[in-house]
Amino acid sequence: MKIKPLGNRILLKEIETEDTTKSGIVLPSNAKEKPYVAEVIEVGPGEIQKDGKPLKIEVKKGDKVLYSKYSGTEVKLDEEKYLIVNYSDILAILE
DSSP: OOOOOOTTEEEEEEOOOOEEOTTSOEEOGGGSOOOOEEEEEEEOOOOBOTTSOBOOOOOOTTOEEEEOTTOSEEEEETTEEEEEEEGGGEEEEEO
């Protein structure tokens, strides 16, 4: 099954990260606060703004983004966890 976000929504997949301390101990991602970094999986078609102009969505599939802490809705599809967020919840594109 495939998910296609509607309007100005973005489908994200969180990126799991592991950090290593100076002494070489690996800290799994669940042992610390999440960094709120995800990969863009799908992008909705956008919406028309109140002034009649289309909203330009500047993220695309494959981008790594930083998103707001309490944003979006978690969904599970084929044993994979995804997050659907509004475009306004995307804070930055990581390069």
